[in-house]
Amino acid sequence: MGMQAGGGSGGLQSEINVTPMVDIMLVILIIFMVITPFLQQGITVAIPRDLNNPEVDPAIIKESSVVISIPEDNEFYIGKERIDKDSLKSEIESRMKDKQGDERIVYIKSGVGVSYGNVVEVINLIRQAGVDQIGLVADRKKKGGSEAGAAQ
Numbered sequence: 001m002g003m004q005a006g007g008g009s010g011g012l013q014s015e016i017n018v019t020p021m022v023d024i025m026l027v028i029l030i031i032f033m034v035i036t037p038f039l040q041q042g043i044t045v046a047i048p049r050d051l052n053n054p055e056v057d058p059a060i061i062k063e064s065s066v067v068i069s070i071p072e073d074n075e076f077y078i079g080k081e082r083i084d085k086d087s088l089k090s091e092i093e094s095r096m097k098d099k100q101g102d103e104r105i106v107y108i109k110s111g112v113g114v115s116y117g118n119v120v121e122v123i124n125l126i127r128q129a130g131v132d133q134i135g136l137v138a139d140r141k142k143k144g145g146s147e148a149g150a151a152q
Helices: 019-039 085-096 116-128
Strands: 066-070 076-078 081-083 105-110 133-141 146-151
Touching: 066 085, 066 116, 076 085, 081 085, 085 116, 105 116, 116 133
Parallel strands: 066 105, 105 133
Antiparallel strands: 066 076, 076 081, 133 146
16 A cells, blocks of 8 residues: 555645635735824814814815814914914915915814914914915714814
């Protein structure tokens, strides 16, 4: 009696081996989990939730829109870039110089704990920069959940 070399049955395997596919899917899942936080635009701000369904302005999420975030008192950001209050007016002017008509709007996203005076100062700087349309960003109150919106 002879023995088979390799110790296996030698025939074709009719079952699918899913282990490599599961490994690949787990690696892809981890990559997406790591990359997703970097895809968010701007600075995270805890914004008020007590407004009654403001209209949603789709221009807020555009790459070219100017959104000023105020997460804490005396902390100002345009997009993800931190800006001093002194250079805020010139930065707004430079970002708005090529915009026309309905594109000339600046959005303010202010945190819940930010004092009213800081928001008013930013509004005055925006007006001094020659922009008349200002949008205030707030969470939208909805039946099942919340969604970001802007009230002008």
